[in-house]
Amino acid sequence: MKKFKIKFRKIQFRQVSINELDDRVLLLNLYLTQALTLIIGLIWVFFQQQNLFSLLSIPDSIANVFLWGGGLALAAVAVDLLLSRFVPEELSDDGGVNEKIFANRPVWHIALICLVVGFCEELLFRGAVQHAFGPYWTSIIFAVIHVRYLKHWIPTGLVFCISYALGYIYIKTGTIWAPMFAHFLFDFIMGLMIKYRRET
Template sequence: MKNNYADMIKEISTKQLLFHLYFTQLILLTISLILGIILFDSLSEFLNLFQWNDYRIFLIGGVAGLAVVLLDLILMRILPASYYDDGGLNERIFRNRNIIHIAFIAAVVAFCEEVLFRGIIQTHVGLVFSSIIFAIVHYRYLFNWFLFVNIIVLSFFIGYLFLLTGNLWVTIFMHFIIDFLLGILIRNRNNKQEGMFNE
């Protein structure tokens, strides 16, 4: 099944991949809107989850995001490459993007996913359920035990920070930092490999 998924990723054009990425985020945002209307008593109750004037956005969200990326970089050097094999999806999405586009993708994904999984689901049914759903939604990681464990641990960590701060901007910023820096890493690694082949 993992091979079928990897083959499917190879057959889809980059333009189609980006379309599916943005379309998936639009679906998550739509689900958030519908569930938000049903589950929250008022708009202000929901908006209270977003606190701009909070130093913890950078102190906790930023530091935690950097720590996760640093740990990932260390593990990438220690562990076999197969442990980080997601079927090539992240590679295809980020390898030829410019930095602004990588930042935009990271921002869209961070915002849409955190609003749904932390802001809506975790707020109403708890950390455990939201973390499991978050991991399952990242379907491609189900084929790789290490990535699946990784995404569950990460989801619990992000969820815990939301419990700690009660501020969605903290987890959105953390999520953004992780996706943005790993996207840059993939882009730079690809450019370096292409440079080696061109020499």
């Protein structure tokens, strides 16, 4: 029987430019990452002995979800627009990832991506990580996970602040649907802005 040996010294890693990824690979990477995020979130919630059905239960006041979630999303969009007006583009560049994801995508697919990302990431970060570490450390982890922004302190700071605000409205409303809606709406508006800015 032959023995297979892997020569680890011959394995090479290199940074891949976003322009080297075709649309299919990019989408596959996006959805696999979100599936992994969801699985980790569900496992973590289970080991924390939280009741998943209680965590995802529909709140008595849906108005609070739209009020707090929508208000936060609109405020975050306003801050992002303000920053883009006064901060040079090279200081807020994400390497073209968002442009590649949203620019040529139909509106229904932008909405689907934002729904998936908002649900999966908030279940993990607000539902599980914040339960363990609180909103401050959760926001640091959330900012680090968004690694494409780490080269520039302004978008990293913005991601941290938005994450902390998501944690705050989760505590304030008592429902995870508020940060999920805020996350979805912020991403959706920004995705539409990227799409229609590209088309004009």
